Amino acid sequence: MDKTPRVSVIIPVYNGEAFIKDAVDSVLNQTFRDFELIVVNDGSEDNTEDVLLPYIRSIRYIKTKNRGVSAARNMGIRLSKGEFVAFLDQDDVFHPRKLEVTVSYLDAHPDMAMVYTPIDRIDSEGTMLQRKRLKGHSGDIFPRLFLKSFIAPSMAVCRKKIFSKIGMFSETLSSEGEDYDLFLRIASRFKVGYVNEPLVIYRLHPGNVSKTKQEVAPFRYEQVLGIHAPHLLSHYRLGWWVYRKRMSKVYREKARVYLKQDRHEDAISALKASLALYPFRMDVLLMMFRLTIPGG
Template sequence: MPQVSIIIPTYNRATYVTMAIDSVLTQTYTDYEIIVVDDGSTDNTQEVLRPYMDKIHYIFQSNKGVSAARNTGIRAATGEWIAFLDSDDCFHKDKLAIQMNFIRKHNLTICFTGVKVVQIAEVYNKNYSIDEEETETRVFADPFDLILNQETCPKLPTMIIEKSLLVSMGCFDETMKVAEDTKLIYGLALNEKFGYINYPLTIVNRNENRNGLANSCSQTASKYKQYHLQILNDTYKRIPKKNSRNFKRIQSMLGHYLSLDALDQCLLGNYTQARSCAFKSLQMRGHYKSYRRALFVLLLPWLVKYVRNINQNR
């Protein structure tokens, strides 16, 4: 039975999926299995994967979305640990070895790493050398110190997590079209300590033309903000008030997203909803920019409406 199960969800990524698989097959850590969940691809994904069938566990299912594909992979996994990799991203050759060593050394259940963001056409070397002794590592007893830092905010493709913990959390919310990984990570942060290796052991593609499973809704920024608002609101309700520092930090972020939603709703002409969001934002006692945005919606809606009409008439 393998120690680590690497789950690769894919949808119409025939051009790139073998690159992701190859980055796992060249790992210096070898106690793993690869589970590729094909979420109803209509391109030639099955054909390009045929030479790999003896090296992977391939699962085909009807199109249900990335969360369902990941959950299918989790159910099929036999490893004690789970790692995720999008089908156009790559692992550094030492990723699993470095993370598993760090996990065992500190008795962790979750570990993240840094990322290297590239364009898919960019020529890059996923085998760059790493001095493990010089690599900055840290255990966050308070994971919100990691999550709320824009520079270190953890990304799902960098994570290794104990399978039993992931299952106890209910895995991924299949009703969410975006930000499902953010919801999971925030939920974990309420109860677990996070390990973090501040080195780019995962290479993430962010091509402008990227489309498919994991990014099918990424162009809808307003939808992402709505889901993020939902996640923050849930975290705000669940976080212990005795932890006043994190309570205030989440409260401030919630105020920020509420003020953004207030402005969005005002621009859409939903003035009742806009006022409601603006009032809620003011109650969060957040950053002055959130106050300013909320007051702008409450006191000068006519100006927002004027700008909206100008944009519509262009």
């Protein structure tokens, strides 16, 4: 009878032949050995399966029809056997001590439902980029997370039992919103931990910084934040301030998208909405001046 692993690592992959080997290797080379690796091939049409073939005895491999990254992650969660669930995107890489450090933290902090860590960044060729270190937060992080999305799936390790209480990734929200929605749901119900050690390498390449993703993001964030605004406004004394500041930024970003699309009237409407919520953004005032004042 197989021993139940403590951690289930889930990698969803779609047309990931370029980077999936690095992701899988980074998990198999962990210092913490009590894990299973579940790779869900979301209907890839490239050579992803051929790249994974040498690993078949070391991973749990599932191939499905293409239904999107949320459905692939959810399939992995349902099949997982571990006490903890870690996510890794197909183009990212774990530091060798990722599982060792995060499992140790969760064992020492039973009140934390999830732990996350900062990242280092590389380009598509594997060259390390300048480190961007943001301040981490722990405990009740919901207002801060509402104000700014700062957790990506590869950064997080969760207790599996929480998914029975808050649900899994939304399959109706497309990319750019499904992970933010999940982490807001977790933060609205549970405490979240932070380990100030970069244990994930995030790969920047044309596929994950595309123009299409950048243009979709503010509209998806508006949708996600609308779902979670009632919790913010009803549970936090300064929730109204957090809401107004955050949504002001979303409308500013929508205006920038409209400007790139030469939709000037829509951009002006978005800027007006931004200033109505939070009139202290000098960049928004400057954008409005340039759009509405002749010669501005």
